[in-house]
Amino acid sequence: MRHSPINRFKGTLLGAFLGESLTSGGEIQFHSCLDLGNMAVLGIQSFIALGRLDLDDWIERQQEESAHFAATDNISISIKIIIATLPVTLFFHESPIKLRQSLLRVVKIWEDDPVVRDGTLAVGYAIALALTEKLNPLTLIPQTIAFLGETPTSIPKKLLRVQNLLEQGAGLSTAQAEFAREEKLSNTIAIAFYCFLSTLEDFRLAVLQATYNDNSQVQNGTSLTSQATGAITGALSGAYNGTSGIPVNWQVLLLQKNSPGWGLTTFSQMLELTDAFVAVWSGVYNLTLNAKEFTEEGCEEAPLSVYAAPRVIRSR
Numbered sequence: 411m412r413h414s415p416i417n418r419f420k421g422t423l424l425g426a427f428l429g430e431s432l433t434s435g436g437e438i439q440f441h442s443c444l445d446l447g448n449m450a451v452l453g454i455q456s457f458i459a460l461g462r463l464d465l466d467d468w469i470e471r472q473q474e475e476s477a478h479f480a481a482t483d484n485i486s487i488s489i490k491i492i493i494a495t496l497p498v499t500l501f502f503h504e505s506p507i508k509l510r511q512s513l514l515r516v517v518k519i520w521e522d523d524p525v526v527r528d529g530t531l532a533v534g535y536a537i538a539l540a541l542t543e544k545l546n547p548l549t550l551i552p553q554t555i556a557f558l559g560e561t562p563t564s565i566p567k568k569l570l571r572v573q574n575l576l577e578q579g580a581g582l583s584t585a586q587a588e589f590a591r592e593e594k595l596s597n598t599i600a601i602a603f604y605c606f607l608s609t610l611e612d613f614r615l616a617v618l619q620a621t622y623n624d625n626s627q628v629q630n631g632t633s634l635t636s637q638a639t640g641a642i643t644g645a646l647s648g649a650y651n652g653t654s655g656i657p658v659n660w661q662v663l664l665l666q667k668n669s670p671g672w673g674l675t676t677f678s679q680m681l682e683l684t685d686a687f688v689a690v691w692s693g694v695y696n697l698t699l700n701a702k703e704f705t706e707e708g709c710e711e712a713p714l715s716v717y718a719a720p721r722v723i724r725s726r
Contacts, residue, residue, distance in 0.1 A: 412543060412652075413651075413652035413654060414652075415541070415688060415691075415692070416684070416685070416688045417652035417653050417654060418540065418541050418648075418649055418650075418652045419500055419541075419684055419687065419688050419691075420648075420652070420653045420681065420684050421648035421649055421650075421651060421652040421653045421654075421655065421656065422496060422499075422500060422537060422541075422645050422648045422649040423447070423450070423496065423645075423648070423680065423684055424644075424648055424653060424656060424661070424664075424680075425613065425617070425643075425644035425645050425646075425647055425648020425649070425656065426446070426447060426450075426493055426496065426641045426642070426644045426645040426648065427447060427641075427644070427671060427672065427680070428617060428640075428644050428648075428656065428660060428664075429617045429620060429621070429637075429639075429640035429641045429642070429643050429644025429645065430446050430447070430637050430638075430640055430641040430644070431640075431671070432617055432618070432621045432640055446486075446489055446490050446493040446637070446638070446641050446672075447493050447494075447496075447641075447671070447672035447673075448490075448672050448673040449472065449490060449491075449493070449494035450493050450494050450495075450496050450497055450672065451672050451673050451674060451680070451683065452468065452471040452472060452494075452673070453468055453494060453495075453496075453497040453498065453516075454497045454683050454684070454687045455471065455683065456468045456471055457497055457501060457687060457690055457691075458683070458686045458687055458690050461690050463498065463501065463502075463512055463515075463516075465515060465516065465519060468516075468519065469519060472519075486634060486638070487520075487521070488521070488523070488525070488526050488529065488595045489595070489598065489638040489641065489642070491517060491520050491521060491526055491530065492526070492529055492530050492533055492642065493641055493642075493645070494516075494520075495513055495516050495517065495530050495534060496537075496645060497687065498512050498513055498516050498534070499513065499533075499534040499537050499538060500537075500541070500687070500691065501687075501691050502538075503537065503538035503541040503542060504538075504542065506535070506538065506557070509534060509535070509538055510531065510535075510557070513530050513531055513534050514527065514531075517530050524561060524562060524563045525563045525564075525565065525594075525595050525596055526595065528558050528561055528563045528565040528566075529565060529595055529596070529598075529599045531557060531558055532554050532557075532558060532565060532569070532599060532603075533599070533602075533642055533645065533646065535553070535554050535557045536550060536554060536603070536606075536646055536649075537645060537646060537649040539553070540646070540649040540650040541649055545650060547607050547610055550607065551569045551570065551572060551573045551603070551607075552573075554569060555569060555570070563596065564596050565596050565599060565600075568589070568596050568597065568599070568600040569599075569600060569603060571588065571600065572585075572600050572603050572604045572607070575588065575604060576604070576607055576608060582605075582608075582619050582622070585601060585604045585605075585608075586601065588600075589601045589604075590635070593634075593635050598635060598638050598639050598642065599642065601620070601639050602620060602639050602642035602643045602646065603646070605617075605619040605620040605639070605643045606643050606646040606647050606650075609647075610647075610650065611651065611655070612655075613644075613647045613648065613651045613655040613656050613657070614656075614657050614660075616643050616644075616646075616647040617640050617643055617644050617647065619643075620636070620639040620640040620642075620643035620644070621636045621637070621639070621640040622636070664677050665677065665678070
């Protein structure tokens with residue numbers, strides 16, 4: 411295996427965070443104006459608490475943090491929904507059927523929009539292929555379109571255009587001219603796939619391409635569209651390259667600043683949450699939380715260990 415699951419899980423989330431946080435000049439801003447990952451963090455916390463996907467619990471957590479979806483422009487809301495589903499993609503990435511079913515269930519919580527649905531499925535499926543090391547850059551787009559199935563949206567058509575641009579060896583300026591005419595979600599998805607696939611092995615270059623856009627509307631010194639594109643590109647490239655592919659100086663800078671983001675008080679919390687999330691996904695039993703099940707009143711507690719013969723413990 412090229413990268414461990416925890417390496418890829420962290421790469422996906424850290425990649426999305428960095429992609430959103432980068433300015434068009436390649437510098438990290440520690441206070442994003444979009445905060446795209448707040449709902450993703452709530453989803454991770456729900457998975458950790460319950461060990462499964464529970465929409466009622468997720469909705470309750472969302473209602474308590476309702477300000478996270480108080481964006482005014484549609485594209486910001488749409489991208490927040492896609493980033494919010496990253497924990498679902500990570501948790502169900504091994505099974506395409508469960509992945510599709512779970513993503514469709516979660517998307518309907520917020521907005522039953524065909525473009526948001528297709529964008530979520532496209533990004534989720536690509537990340538799942540990366541996590542299972544089945545991502546082939548030559549067949550990714552046709553496979554993704556097949557995963558979407560029949561749809562009235564323009565996303566399959568635009569993904570095919572991305573495929574054509576890649577085959578022609580078209581540069582970033584050509585791709586931007588093709589997809590940056592309007593601030594539409596389908597264009598954001600398309601340019602993110604282009605940035606990812608055109609620099610498959612280079613996380614740094616992928617997100618720098620995604621966040622470089624001097625023609626978009628600027629708010630607080632940064633492009634909203636660039637932040638959205640950067641977050642999706644970062645998640646895709648992070649899943650494929652893992653944390654090993656993310657520049658060490660960027661990771662060190664985040665840890666040194668330890669700045670809050672995505673509704674957390676420190677960046678270190680994100681890493682801790684990811685560790686706990688991977689443990690839940692892998693089926694690790696939390697002895698600290700469940701020790702009472704193994705002890706009787708009046709008995710001295712002893713360290714607990716679990717053993718099994720080879721191939722006895724089965725996958726979930």
